[in-house]
Amino acid sequence: MKLIDKENIDFGLLLSQHGLSKTSFRKFLIELFYKTHHALSVDEIINNLSYQIDKVSIYRALNAFEKNGLIHKVPDKANLIKYALCKSECSSEKHLHNHAHLLCSICNETYCINDFKIPVVNEYKGFLINNLKVILEGSCVDCQQI
Amino acid sequence: MKLIDKENIDFGLLLSQHGLSKTSFRKFLIELFYKTHHALSVDEIINNLSYQIDKVSIYRALNAFEKNGLIHKVPDKANLIKYALCKSECSSEKHLHNHAHLLCSICNETYCINDFKIPVVNEYKGFLINNLKVILEGSCVDCQQI
DNA sequence: TGATAAATGCAATTGATTTGCGTTTATTTT
DNA sequence: AAAATAAACGCAAATCAATTGCATTTATCA
Numbered sequence: 001m002k003l004i005d006k007e008n009i010d011f012g013l014l015l016s017q018h019g020l021s022k023t024s025f026r027k028f029l030i031e032l033f034y035k036t037h038h039a040l041s042v043d044e045i046i047n048n049l050s051y052q053i054d055k056v057s058i059y060r061a062l063n064a065f066e067k068n069g070l071i072h073k074v075p076d077k078a079n080l081i082k083y084a085l086c087k088s089e090c091s092s093e094k095h096l097h098n099h100a101h102l103l104c105s106i107c108n109e110t111y112c113i114n115d116f117k118i119p120v121v122n123e124y125k126g127f128l129i130n131n132l133k134v135i136l137e138g139s140c141v142d143c144q145q146i
Numbered sequence: 147m148k149l150i151d152k153e154n155i156d157f158g159l160l161l162s163q164h165g166l167s168k169t170s171f172r173k174f175l176i177e178l179f180y181k182t183h184h185a186l187s188v189d190e191i192i193n194n195l196s197y198q199i200d201k202v203s204i205y206r207a208l209n210a211f212e213k214n215g216l217i218h219k220v221p222d223k224a225n226l227i228k229y230a231l232c233k234s235e236c237s238s239e240k241h242l243h244n245h246a247h248l249l250c251s252i253c254n255e256t257y258c259i260n261d262f263k264i265p266v267v268n269e270y271k272g273f274l275i276n277n278l279k280v281i282l283e284g285s286c287v288d289c290q291q292i
Numbered sequence: 293t294g295a296t297a298a299a300t301g302c303a304a305t306t307g308a309t310t311t312g313c314g315t316t317t318a319t320t321t322t
Numbered sequence: 323a324a325a326a327t328a329a330a331c332g333c334a335a336a337t338c339a340a341t342t343g344c345a346t347t348t349a350t351c352a
Contacts, residue, residue: 021298021349042339054301059340061299079225080339102273111273119265124282127248127257128290131283136267138275167318167329188308200332205309207330226308 009034018068019092025053029061030070039074039084039101039110068092074110075101075135084112100134106143155180164214171199172207176216185220185230185247185256220256221247221281230258246280252289 011030012022020026032048033040042058062083065071069091071083087097100116103109116136121129157176158168166172178194179186188204208229211217217229246262249255262282267275 023299057300102270116270121282124248124262126287127284129282129284133281135279136270136275137277137279138273141272144274169330203331
């Protein structure tokens with residue numbers, strides 16, 4: 001399957017496999033997520049586009065991608081909606097994320113990190129925990145060099 | 147000083163000490179934060195009021211309280227702005243919070259917890275960390291009993 | 293190819309939050 | 323305590339991200 005070849009992903013196929021139509025914009029969008037190593041906001045998507053597209057279509061594409069297990073929401077400082085690529089285990093049935101997020105206070109980018117050890121807590125004073133989020137705030141490598 | 151008496155806080159004095167005018171609404175509001183054990187949204191504040199007040203005045207009071215070190219923003223599931231009481235160490239110069247938050251997925255209340263041990267991380271792969279947020283999501287004691 | 297479903301564009305709406313401004317209330321000064 | 327100054331309030335309007343409705347276009351499937 002082409003998908004295994006990291007360098008040459010068939011984004012149309014990827015969309016199909018997730019029950020989505022392969023329109024030129026959606027192929028562009030999923031490819032953009034694969035190329036970008038931080039979470040994307042609607043405005044950043046627009047900035048990467050060489051042609052005009054309605055914001056509504058972006059919102060709808062993001063919602064559809066999330067619903068079908070391709071991307072997930074990530075925290076953002078300004079309470080905007082941002083998305084990042086899911087790990088391959090995710091599907092429309094269930095998102096499996098328990099990774100931490102790095103949030104740069106200077107450039108306001110969000111990065112997913114998969115090797116940060118998240119504390120395991122199932123219960124706290126009668127409160128049943130089923131998800132534990134960790135957000136590391138600070139300054140990213142690029143911003144420290146300015 | 148009256149403030150030390152937990153049962154009988156002088157909320158007017160508290161406002162003055164934080165550089166705020168003691169209007170009847172703001173006295174009510176800071177008292178509400180002291181009485182309530184979870185974070186408050188604008189709508190919840192309105193529900194607790196026995197008289198009408200403009201939402202704008204609530205937003206301005208919350209912004210002023212935060213600016214002057216009385217309350218701090220807390221995470222909320224719906225990306226709303228919610229606030230909770232600060233610890234006494236906070237001031238207009240600096241907010242000192244490194245406590246975790248409990249977020250009930252059912253009633254959507256946010257609770258601050260001060261005795262959860264937050265991991266200490268100063269650096270992660272060149273990223274300098276100056277704040278680490280922990281959000282515990284699950285179901286609170288009250289909601290489990292329904 | 294034709295029928296059906298999904299995606300798009302445009303206009304309009306929603307909902308939380310903010311801003312401007314004139315008025316009221318509180319604080320400070322005389 | 324009254325006048326002067328500053329903070330808070332109320333109302334209307336604006337902003338801004340995100341959503342919805344609907345007609346049109348594009349993709350999928352039989």
